[in-house]
Amino acid sequence: MKNVSTAIWTRLADVVGLVATPLVPSHYIALVSPLAATHTRNARVEAALDETADARTLTLRPGRGWRTHRAGQHVRIGLAIDGRIATRTYSISSAPERDDGRITITVKAQGRASRALVRDVTVGSYMSIGLPEGDFVLPDAVPMKLGFVTAGSGITPVMCMLRSMVARGEQRDIVHVHFAKHAGDVIFGDELRALATQYPSYRLAIVHTQDDTRRLCRERFDELVPDWRERETWACGPQSVLDTLASCFAQAERAHALHVERFTAALAPMPAGADGGGNVRFATSNVVRRSDGRTPLLRIAEAAGVNAPHGCRMGICHTCDATLVAGCVRDLRTGGRIDQAGTRIQVCVCAAAGDVELAL
Amino acid sequence: MSHQYPVALDDAAIEEFGRELDAIQAEVKASLGARDRKYIKRMIKIQRSLAFGGRMMIFASLPLMPAFPVFLGVIGAGTAALGLSKILENMEIGHNVLHAQWDWMQDPEIHSSTWEWDTVCPADQWKHSHNVVHHTWTNVLGRDRDVGYEILRVNEVQPWRPGHLAQPFYAALLAVLFQWGIALHDIDIVALQRREITLRDVKGQLAGIGRKARKQLLKDYVLWPLLAGPWFLTVVLANAAANLMRNLWSYAIIFCGHFPDGVHVFTEAQVAGETRGRWYLRQVLGSCNISGGPLFHILSGNLSHQIEHHLFPDMPSNRYPEVAPRVQALCERYGIPYNRGSFARQLGTTLRTILRLALPTRNKALPA
Numbered sequence: 001m002k003n004v005s006t007a008i009w010t011r012l013a014d015v016v017g018l019v020a021t022p023l024v025p026s027h028y029i030a031l032v033s034p035l036a037a038t039h040t041r042n043a044r045v046e047a048a049l050d051e052t053a054d055a056r057t058l059t060l061r062p063g064r065g066w067r068t069h070r071a072g073q074h075v076r077i078g079l080a081i082d083g084r085i086a087t088r089t090y091s092i093s094s095a096p097e098r099d100d101g102r103i104t105i106t107v108k109a110q111g112r113a114s115r116a117l118v119r120d121v122t123v124g125s126y127m128s129i130g131l132p133e134g135d136f137v138l139p140d141a142v143p144m145k146l147g148f149v150t151a152g153s154g155i156t157p158v159m160c161m162l163r164s165m166v167a168r169g170e171q172r173d174i175v176h177v178h179f180a181k182h183a184g185d186v187i188f189g190d191e192l193r194a195l196a197t198q199y200p201s202y203r204l205a206i207v208h209t210q211d212d213t214r215r216l217c218r219e220r221f222d223e224l225v226p227d228w229r230e231r232e233t234w235a236c237g238p239q240s241v242l243d244t245l246a247s248c249f250a251q252a253e254r255a256h257a258l259h260v261e262r263f264t265a266a267l268a269p270m271p272a273g274a275d276g277g278g279n280v281r282f283a284t285s286n287v288v289r290r291s292d293g294r295t296p297l298l299r300i301a302e303a304a305g306v307n308a309p310h311g312c313r314m315g316i317c318h319t320c321d322a323t324l325v326a327g328c329v330r331d332l333r334t335g336g337r338i339d340q341a342g343t344r345i346q347v348c349v350c351a352a353a354g355d356v357e358l359a360l
Numbered sequence: 361m362s363h364q365y366p367v368a369l370d371d372a373a374i375e376e377f378g379r380e381l382d383a384i385q386a387e388v389k390a391s392l393g394a395r396d397r398k399y400i401k402r403m404i405k406i407q408r409s410l411a412f413g414g415r416m417m418i419f420a421s422l423p424l425m426p427a428f429p430v431f432l433g434v435i436g437a438g439t440a441a442l443g444l445s446k447i448l449e450n451m452e453i454g455h456n457v458l459h460a461q462w463d464w465m466q467d468p469e470i471h472s473s474t475w476e477w478d479t480v481c482p483a484d485q486w487k488h489s490h491n492v493v494h495h496t497w498t499n500v501l502g503r504d505r506d507v508g509y510e511i512l513r514v515n516e517v518q519p520w521r522p523g524h525l526a527q528p529f530y531a532a533l534l535a536v537l538f539q540w541g542i543a544l545h546d547i548d549i550v551a552l553q554r555r556e557i558t559l560r561d562v563k564g565q566l567a568g569i570g571r572k573a574r575k576q577l578l579k580d581y582v583l584w585p586l587l588a589g590p591w592f593l594t595v596v597l598a599n600a601a602a603n604l605m606r607n608l609w610s611y612a613i614i615f616c617g618h619f620p621d622g623v624h625v626f627t628e629a630q631v632a633g634e635t636r637g638r639w640y641l642r643q644v645l646g647s648c649n650i651s652g653g654p655l656f657h658i659l660s661g662n663l664s665h666q667i668e669h670h671l672f673p674d675m676p677s678n679r680y681p682e683v684a685p686r687v688q689a690l691c692e693r694y695g696i697p698y699n700r701g702s703f704a705r706q707l708g709t710t711l712r713t714i715l716r717l718a719l720p721t722r723n724k725a726l727p728a
Binding site for chain 1 (some may be wrong): 472674
């Protein structure tokens with residue numbers, strides 16, 4: 001009976017919602033209260049706090065439909081920069097136990113979008129926000145002995161884990177190695193040092209890479225964390241650090257005990273000599289063809305029997321627009337390059353610049 | 361001189377003209393930014409506020425019926441606000457978003473691939489009939505269905521048929537029911553008449569129109585009136601008036617785009633193997649601008665800059681006013697006619713043509 005009445009109410013709500021067709025009532029609600037929208041999810045910037053010279057913590061209040069994250073997860077943020085929406089992923093730095101409906105992200109100004117978040121975002125402004133994602137998380141049953149290896153802004157998901165353990169009163173044997181340029185560049189430096197003072201079971205080693213330029217290798221890792229083989233380890237930092245750790249854990253046949261989170265560069269650099277073309281992969285059709293770098297992608301798709309919609313074939317009608325999954329294309333009209341994954345490109349006037357993957 | 365266009369320019373000059381237009385487009389494209397985003401966001405906000413505010417005013421007027429003049433004033437203002445919101449929604453927002461003018465923002469909420477507009481014509485069918493057919497084949501006889509919309513004789517090169525005697529009536533009927541004409545526009549009626557295709561071939565399109573129309577009708581003529589209870593019919597009338605207002609206005613503006621005196625039409629032979637430069641030239645020769653103030657341009661969806669819109673269909677419309685003087689100066693320099701006139705002149709000559717060509721006037725020879 002309950003199912004039937006729910007179904008009737010849902011149907012009724014759909015019909016009443018037609019008063020806003022072709023929109024939904026949420027579009028009008030969002031005019032007054034962006035956080036109450038249901039057709040999209042926004043977050044309001046509630047506070048901004050500078051952590052270091054180039055890192056800032058933003059306190060966000062996500063709108064309706066938000067679900068609490070697990071310690072270590074990240075979230076997608078969409079921000080308008082020069083009129084264009086840039087979507088980037090940031091780890092949540094506040095503990096899931098925080099119960100005032102707010103979260104924090106801590107951003108280091110290292111790319112276009114991050115710079116805008118650190119320098120230009122004002123308290124009271126809105127941005128679009130996704131749901132928490134990612135499997136770089138602390139398990140519900142926290143292991144007795146843990147290792148954390150972090151570098152630069154890689155501290156953010158681990159800070160979330162530490163705060164969560166403090167909030168839950170879970171004291172564990174932890175060794176935490178953190179790499180930062182110098183003492184003034186340690187994000188959450190004061191909080192980490194305070195934790196180390198308060199909890200003897202939390203041992204913190206901060207390496208200042210400006211003074212100590214030795215790269216992380218097997219011997220150095222042994223020196224920093226002698227008993228790493230007994231610890232389940234979470235690591236977040238640059239590729240080189242993660243690669244070293246992965247080989248250590250693989251050699252010790254403990255690959256399962258290492259969890260890593262990478263932050264890749266937002267924009268892939270143009271491969272050298274890519275103007276000579278490359279392989280074009282049509283993901284939906286699962287077809288790969290070679291491109292000479294001059295032929296429009298639409299013609300390559302058609303020659304390969306890929307079902308690509310098209311219209312004017314001259315770049316005016318946008319019927320053929322397709323999503324760029326990966327790689328770089330060149331707009332044959334302007335010579336301009338487009339390499340941001342997720343962009344919709346006009347395949348009738350774009351050619352491959354290097355290997356390309358399209359959602360066609 | 362190998363081209364077939366009514367201008368005294370050689371091929372090289374036409375291509376040079378095209379390159380200069382390319383440069384204007386590239387310049388505008390490179391300068392798009394926060395200011396443009398603010399414009400369209402604000403336009404959408406104004407439009408949605410007008411729509412909601414208009415409907416609320418219509419409701420607010422209902423208990424005032426005993427004070428009849430006050431009632432008329434309030435319901436009139438509410439209906440006008442609703443009609444205005446539909447005009448903005450269809451023209452300055454919908455038409456232009458569906459042209460992918462705002463896709464550069466990468467905003468999933470304002471994108472040609474997901475946008476649906478407040479009219480019975482489904483967005484996907486419009487993007488074919490308008491963006492593909494009309495904008496690619498502008499004013500090419502037998503190709504561009506917008507030349508008289510397959511029922512009107514709007515150019516002397518079109519042969520007269522006895523059916524054209526009734527075209528003043530058809531034209532008036534189309535004005536009143538304009539959104540329905542647009543909804544059926546993607547259906548190839550000529551091919552149906554010639555039995556090249558059957559009703560089964562257009563079943564999918566008709567179903568799409570049906571689904572969209574059902575929702576649109578339900579909204580304006582059932583759901584909102586039901587909320588008014590005993591004043592059901594009053595709200596039906598007010599909503600119908602708002603839709604009529606939008607139909608008449610969009611009809612008037614759109615008929616000024618390609619039918620006023622001095623516009624050129626083309627044959628398929630003329631455009632065979634057309635270069636980019638010549639395509640640009642055809643857009644200028646086949647389109648007409650309307651002069652007016654900033655508010656007029658916005659209410660016309662900037663289709664008062666029809667020439668610039670046809671040259672750069674995916675350029676954000678708020679930029680047409682700034683490129684129009686540059687395009688006009690360029691045309692003057694190349695000796696290319698640039699058809700711009702007052703609203704009265706463009707609409708007047710259009711209506712006169714519809715009346716005059718209803719009669720069997722002498723058929724002008726097709727352009728060579």
